Amino acid sequence: MTDSKLRSADPELEHQTRQGLPSLVLAALGVVYGDIGTSPLYAFREALHATGGSGATHADVLGVLSLIVWALTIVVTLxxxxxxxxADNRGEGGTLSLMTLARESLAGRPKWVLVLGVIGGSLFLGDAIITPAISVLSAVEGIEVVAPALSNWVVPITLTIIAVLFFVQRFGTSGVASVFGPVTALWFIVLGLSGAIHIFDDPSVLGAVNPVHALRYIANNIGSAIAVLGAVFLAVTGAEALYVDLGHFGRRPIVTAWFSLVFPSLLLNYFGQGAFVLANPQMAEHPFFSMHPEWARIPMV
Structure with a gap:
């Protein structure tokens, strides 16, 4: 088999041959991980709020953090x-690719698999509509911390940003990746550093890696468990992009970006937020922005 035929038979190899792994990793950061990278803005905060106002206690913080850590580990990593x-379909990912693989593996290509594929595609469409709104709105809400007098401008600014983002998508994946890749890489670096610094506020927060804290929290808070789990799920919104964008970048760049930067940065930031809340329970309303010094809040917004 010639090199050209080998590359055409393996889309991932073709990607890496043309652009190189580092370039693809950087591009994947901007396209694949932009959504899950904004989850620290709101996931931990909403999970604490869902505890019913008692989220600043040591047991609740460790329980919520443990749920987030293991959600990221099980849903994304595992x-x-x-x-x-x-489970790619000739290098392509996504719900419809799974549907095609399932239909081809079953005799007679049953229609119920097609129905499941359409339902799955509909759910993904709904997620694709609501998640950018949550991400951008949560980012712009940082203005309320920096300049409370501008709180009335949060929604108009959010709508403007979303409109601009959807407008630039017409330039294609490569155009978006070339701009957002370096920005998102810097974002994850800052996430990790800011979280690591605040872990020293209360190092006991690292105990959240023990899943017993998550199980104990659920067992002791049955009444609010569903609401908290719903908020914890926000920490993994955007994870489906790993599979959906498989055809753009290939498996290796996506996996490399996750383990080398995204996953460690997310964990460090969530732990840092937890330690900050334990040390400053009165500032649990907006832990992400509040844990940064005043000079850094505007750049973070």
């Missing part, structure tokens, strides 16, 4: 990175 990314 489910998507370890298994789902390997």
């Amino acid at each position: 489910k998507y990175v370890t298994f789902v990314l390997k």
Whole structure:
């Protein structure tokens, strides 16, 4: 088999041959991980609020953090990175690719698989509509911390940003990736550093890696468990992009970006927010922005 035929038979190899792994990793950061990278803005905060106002206690913080840590580990690392990314359809990912693989593996290509594929595509469309709104709105809400007098401008600014983002998508994945890749890489670096600094506020927060804290929290808070789990799920919104964008970048760049930068940065930031809240329970309303010094809040917004 010639090199050209080999590359055409393996889309991931073709991607890496043309652009190089580092370039693809950087591009994947901007396209694949932009959404899950904004989850620290609101996921931990909303999970604390869902506890019913008692979220600043040590047990609640460790319980919520443990749920977030293991949600990221199980849903993203175990489910998507370890298994789902390997289920590609000639290099392409996404719900419809899974549907095609399932239909081809079953005799008679049953229609119920097609129905499931359409339902899955509809759910993904709904997620694709609501998640950018949540991400951008949560980012712009930082204005309320920096300049409370401008709180009335949060929604208009959010709508403007979303309109601009959807407008620039017409330039294609490569154009978006070339701009957002370096910005998102810097964002994750800052996330990790800011979180790591605040872990020293209360190092006991690292105990959240023990899943017992998550199980104990659920067992002791049955009444609010569903609401908290719903908020914890916000920490993994955007994880489906790992599979959906498989055809753009290939498996190796997506996996490399996750383990080398995204996953460690997210964990450090969530732990930092937890430690900050334990040390400053009165500032649990907006832990992400509040844990930064005043000079850094505007750049973070």
